[in-house]
Amino acid sequence: MTDPDRSSLTRRALIARGVAIAAAPLAGMTLATSRALGQPQNEADVVIIGAGAAGISAARRIAEAGRSYILLEASNHVGGRTVTDTAQFGVPFDLGAPRLNMPAARPMAAYGRAEGLDIYRAPDGGRLYQDGREAGDADYEDFIATVRRGERAIVAAGDAGRDMPAARALPDLGAYGASARFVLGPFACAKELDQISTVDVSRADEREGEDICRQGVGTLVSQLARPLTVRLETPARAVELGPRLVSVQTSRGTVLGRTVIIAVPPSLMASGKLRIQPGLPQRQRTAVEKITLGAFDHIGFRLPRNPAGLGVDELIYFRAEGPRAYALRARIGGSDLYSLEVGGDVATGLADSPPDAAAAFVKAALTREFGADTAARLGKVFATRWSKEPWALGAFSCALPGFGNMRRAFTETVAGRLVFAGEHAHETLWGTVGGAWLSGERAAKQVLGLIGVRSG
Numbered sequence: 311m312t313d314p315d316r317s318s319l320t321r322r323a324l325i326a327r328g329v330a331i332a333a334a335p336l337a338g339m340t341l342a343t344s345r346a347l348g349q350p351q352n353e354a355d356v357v358i359i360g361a362g363a364a365g366i367s368a369a370r371r372i373a374e375a376g377r378s379y380i381l382l383e384a385s386n387h388v389g390g391r392t393v394t395d396t397a398q399f400g401v402p403f404d405l406g407a408p409r410l411n412m413p414a415a416r417p418m419a420a421y422g423r424a425e426g427l428d429i430y431r432a433p434d435g436g437r438l439y440q441d442g443r444e445a446g447d448a449d450y451e452d453f454i455a456t457v458r459r460g461e462r463a464i465v466a467a468g469d470a471g472r473d474m475p476a477a478r479a480l481p482d483l484g485a486y487g488a489s490a491r492f493v494l495g496p497f498a499c500a501k502e503l504d505q506i507s508t509v510d511v512s513r514a515d516e517r518e519g520e521d522i523c524r525q526g527v528g529t530l531v532s533q534l535a536r537p538l539t540v541r542l543e544t545p546a547r548a549v550e551l552g553p554r555l556v557s558v559q560t561s562r563g564t565v566l567g568r569t570v571i572i573a574v575p576p577s578l579m580a581s582g583k584l585r586i587q588p589g590l591p592q593r594q595r596t597a598v599e600k601i602t603l604g605a606f607d608h609i610g611f612r613l614p615r616n617p618a619g620l621g622v623d624e625l626i627y628f629r630a631e632g633p634r635a636y637a638l639r640a641r642i643g644g645s646d647l648y649s650l651e652v653g654g655d656v657a658t659g660l661a662d663s664p665p666d667a668a669a670a671f672v673k674a675a676l677t678r679e680f681g682a683d684t685a686a687r688l689g690k691v692f693a694t695r696w697s698k699e700p701w702a703l704g705a706f707s708c709a710l711p712g713f714g715n716m717r718r719a720f721t722e723t724v725a726g727r728l729v730f731a732g733e734h735a736h737e738t739l740w741g742t743v744g745g746a747w748l749s750g751e752r753a754a755k756q757v758l759g760l761i762g763v764r765s766g
């Protein structure tokens with residue numbers, strides 16, 4: 311089937327529109343320079359909190375400008391919501407983002423290729439299964455048209471400034487309504503549609519495709535951090551904005567900076583795990599409270615023998631009858647590893663259940679979609695629980711209804727010293743690795759401006 315619409319039916323393209331931001335190539339940086347700049351010290355031009363994609367990109371830019379930084383990371387590894395595991399299945403399994411959104415992440419992909427990583431274009435679009443077999447062309451077109459109709463209704467409401475729950479903007483979607491609701495809500499935004507702002511969705515930028523890294527997106531992001539000095543297992547607990555300096559209390563003492571970049575998810579600030587003193591201005595406080603992270607998880611599992619002629623890295627949608635919907639990533643990297651993708655209430659419910667609930671969920675899904683014989687071959691199952699990860703507390707952000715305009719607050723400088731970075735701090739590429747990366751570059755430019763360095 312060659313319907314051109316298929317090429318854009320990916321997680322974020324479904325809510326996407328507008329002009330993509332052109333990304334600058336990664337500037338070269340010598341190891342020696344950055345090492346020298348990252349010497350253990352307790353004072354620097356910039357303290358960066360969080361070594362995910364955003365914090366790493368900010369640190370690279372600051373080092374490149376010849377300025378000093380201290381990069382603090384709470385966990386024992388860099389990458390944050392990009393992390394590749396090989397222990398569970400013996401092959402790379404991205405526990406966080408498995409795909410890089412283009413064109414925003416193109417410089418990251420180019421760097422990875424130059425480092426010898428195998429980065430390739432994800433298969434375009436997806437396939438639809440129903441009643442135990444692949445849907446015919448007419449059904450597939452009906453499904454796509456339904457998703458598009460829903461998307462257009464949400465975007466139209468957002469464009470008109472009607473910032474309301476996306477669910478309320480939807481017309482009657484007919485036979486593929488439940489599938490379309492899953493695609494537009496839990497799959498694209500990690501939330502049910504009644505928790506999603508129409509304005510936030512209407513501002514999302516279009517993707518022109520996605521890349522996959524055979525060694526894992528987490529592997530790529532951690533390689534991008536290699537030239538940097540990162541203080542692992544050093545959570546920042548409080549940021550104090552003084553008249554001349556910023557002081558950051560960590561589990562290993564206090565560090566000082568002329569400026570600070572906070573590159574942690576808003577959930578960490580909302581939960582009080584990272585406090586800012588004196589309190590943030592009202593705009594930023596509202597943004598922290600209302601740009602919340604949704605739930606999205608991968609349930610990885612081994613399945614010997616391809617159940618239905620599924621292609622490598624193919625994305626499979628299913629006709630859903632109710633809200634317990636999912637998608638499938640097939641034959642990851644050409645292996646017999648698959649991942650059932652769940653979001654919103656289903657992901658929250660599974661994360662709150664005992665570990666064997668995920669295996670039971672997969673078994674029921676395989677039985678329903680491919681038959682009991684296929685389900686009987688189910689091997690090891692391992693599920694992520696991003697809403698329980700202590701340094702994430704969720705998967706990715708989407709504004710609550712009525713607050714689609716608040717993301718901008720995360721791009722503004724606070725008290726002349728504090729700048730935010732992270733996927734949540736990109737107005738049009740939120741929820742993506744590429745958006746997080748670009749937000750780090752923007753934040754670096756802002757703080758360099760604050761300390762009087764002109765940057766390109």
Ligand SMILES: Cc1cc2nc3c(=O)[nH]c(=O)nc-3n(C[C@H](O)[C@H](O)[C@H](O)COP(=O)(O)OP(=O)(O)OC[C@H]3O[C@@H](n4cnc5c(N)ncnc54)[C@H](O)[C@@H]3O)c2cc1C
Pocket residue numbers: 321359360361362363364365382383384385387388389390391392405406407408409410411544545546547573574575578583584606607608694696701702704705706731732733734740741742743744746
């Ligand atoms: C399951 C899942 C699937 C996804 N799929 C995709 C996809 O296919 N494509 C895509 O583009 N995006 C996807 N995303 C989103 C993408 O992973 C994120 O948008 C991006 O990685 C966020 O980067 P970040 O730097 O903003 O935040 P993070 O990666 O969360 O980095 C923040 C860092 O700060 C650290 N930290 C937190 N608190 C503190 C503290 N107090 N002190 C010090 N350090 C702290 C954390 O440990 C973390 O390392 C997915 C996310 C998930 C969870």
